[in-house]
Amino acid sequence: MLTSLMKFVQSRWYWGLVVSVGLALEGVALFYQYILGEPPCVLCIQARFWILTGLLFGLASLWSERPLVRGSAHVGLTAALVLLVNRSRTSVLVERGEYEGQCGMDAGFPSWLALDDWLPQIFEVQTMCGYTPNFILGLTMGEGLFYAASVLLFTAVCALLLSLASALLRVR
Template sequence: MLRKLKHLSQHRGAWLLLAAGVLILQLTALGFQFYLGQKPCVLCVYQRAALAGLLLAALIGAIAPKTPLRFVAIVGWLIAAGKTFSLAWEQTQLQLHPPLFATCDFLPKFPQWLPLNQWFPVIFTPTGNCTDKGWEWLSMTMAQWLVGTSGVLFVIGLLVLAVQLPCPRKNRS
């Protein structure tokens, strides 16, 4: 199975499948915003940015999956999935245990060299509150679903990284 996973990581189709999955997550978030009236908070906006990083990593992996560029993509995958998990976890904690007075920021703090909220204000401008649960399905909020999804993506990324390492040969005596 591990050999199969390594084989898949060296094919463009697997990377494009990852990219398609992340794109579906992004489009779902936008659908909730524009068609269901859910207002994204600053943590939601940061999660979108982290998922955009995961999409970028998947596209980098798809460019040349049989070259060392694949390792750059895997590391990007792990960083983006880990950041998405961390942000979704933080939002979940705010939703489950809302503080009495604290709220989240009203404006995102992106680096000066990457002002996503200025370049794509429709996607990266927060209008909601981090403690609002909004939509739920099977008693779980969108942030809770993203904790699970990004956690699974992180574990898969770890497995993909692990299978890239050469395995020691057993001596046959």
């Protein structure tokens, strides 16, 4: 079973699943924005960025079967998910009034990666933080994203460890 899992996390199926989940998360965000009329706050935009980052690591691994690319993609995806969990956790704290900080209208992208200028339809901050819409099962969108991102992070950490174990076993 462990050998099968090691093979799976190195396969195109795994990386296809990563890309599919990333696209689904971005799709849900855009559905809420454009169909349900829920404007995104700065934390939502930053969450979208980290989802896009994970999606790009997934695409890189789909296009290349090189061990260095796939290993880097595992590390990059895990890092992106850590930051996604952080942003979604902050969103939950803000909506509960437990966050001691400010949320402005600036997405915080550097000038060399001005996604809010290049793709304002996806990355433009449109409202202040403090509210996320109702989602499913009585959760707000912020809570849903936090729980989903936490599960995805756990999965990515397991995949990273399996990938490392697979690499170590091949070296011997």
